[in-house]
Amino acid sequence: MTLGPAVRSVLVRVPATSANLGPGFDTLGLALSLYDELVVTSTRGTGVEVNVTGVGAGEVPTDDSHLVVRAIAATYASVGRELPGLRLDARNAIPHGRGLGSSAAAIVAGIMAAKGLLEGDVAFTSAQLLAIATDLEGHPDNVAPALFGGLTIAWTTSSGPAHKRLLVHRGVSPVVFVPESTLSTKLARSLQPASVPHEDATFNVSRSALLVAALIQSPELLHAATEDRLHQSYRASAMPETDVLIRLLRDAGLAAVVSGAGPSLLVLGSDPAQRLFAAELVAEHGISEWNALMLAVDLKGATVVAHPVENSDFLGI
Structure with a gap:
């Protein structure tokens, strides 16, 4: 039919x-x-x-x-x-x-x-x-x-x-670390203040502009470009292990950030070797199990x- x-x-x-x-x-x-x-x-x-x-x-x-x-x-x-x-x-x-x-x-x-x-x-x-x-x-x-x-x-x-x-520079190599725990986006947003200091807003404007340049042209700038003062520190209490690992990874020179509202964390490697290094650090220092997803940019x-x-x-x- x-x-x-x-x-x-x-x-x-x-x-x-x-x-x-x-x-x-x-x-x-x-x-x-x-x-x-x-x-x-x-x-x-x-x-x-x-x-x-x-x-x-x-x-x-x-x-x-x-x-x-x-x-x-x-x-x-x-x-x-x-x-x-x-x-x-x-x-x-x-x-x-x-x-x-x-x-x-x-x-x-x-x-x-x-x-x-x-x-x-x-x-x-x-x-x-x-x-x-x-x-x-x-x-x-x-x-x-x-x-x-x-x-x-x-x-x-x-x-x-x-x-x-x-289009993202071909050298950018993302890896996402996903924990077993979850976090509500609504809860994460509720932890942020209604206003932030002027100097923090200015800081983030400069880093956001730099991040676009780093992602499309200059991956070697990703570590500096992914600094944040607007939201991650305020949400840290809801995902303490994520916060600890991000500090660890950043101290090692890696561009680590909270993925979205968390609790997953994203590392934007400037080459594939960086994300392998990141996986080693998370496996060594993570308290709980983290699933490392070696991904490409879609x-x-x-x-x-x-x-x-x-x-x-x-x-x-």
Whole structure:
């Protein structure tokens, strides 16, 4: 039987992200080569079926409250289209609650799935995608690199969020250290003061500008460029071992920062040997177990392609 136009399946791939990168609070973000993959299928019926394997299996909702489904629904609503029945099969690799953009990845996955399912009916601009994602996430620093890849600078204007994507120098070698413990982004943000000294703000402005130059042109400047006075010290009490390891790594000359809201930590090596050195130090001095992820910078961001439709009984074909 010929499938009607309402039945479509897409494969979505979304990278992990690390935001802030030290001084670039709520502004800078980096896409990393660790991915959630999802197959999303529209159906002729109503309702939602969610299947999750990997990270979050047995923990995240499997109904229409699932964040990917909510993002799909928001995207359909933004263009005045009625949400079809959905089947979502997710294979998750991005750790949850550890500062690697898992919520941003889920939001972007839903938006890209909706984009793919609506292809031929609705065309989305990059600005529209970023606006929907930012509205759902609350800030653009993680969703921008998840959408577009590479290093992104994100900011907000009176007409909505905006971004600039930059290519990272090929010598930059990221390694992320992921602990077993988690940390709520809401809690991390609550530890920051409402205002900071003028000299600290000036310090971070200079380091943020230097960090962009270091990442795209001069990796040898990464250690100096990743100094921060705006957020990491205030959040240290919520992740004491992260703070201890960052101090240790920085004292050894490595560009170590909190990844996003933490508690994972990111080291931006200026060559592959630096991240191996970082792994040795963490293994030697870490009190608990830390999973070292030797990653590359993702250059593509989120992708969506057509996928063969399966399980016709469920689809009502």
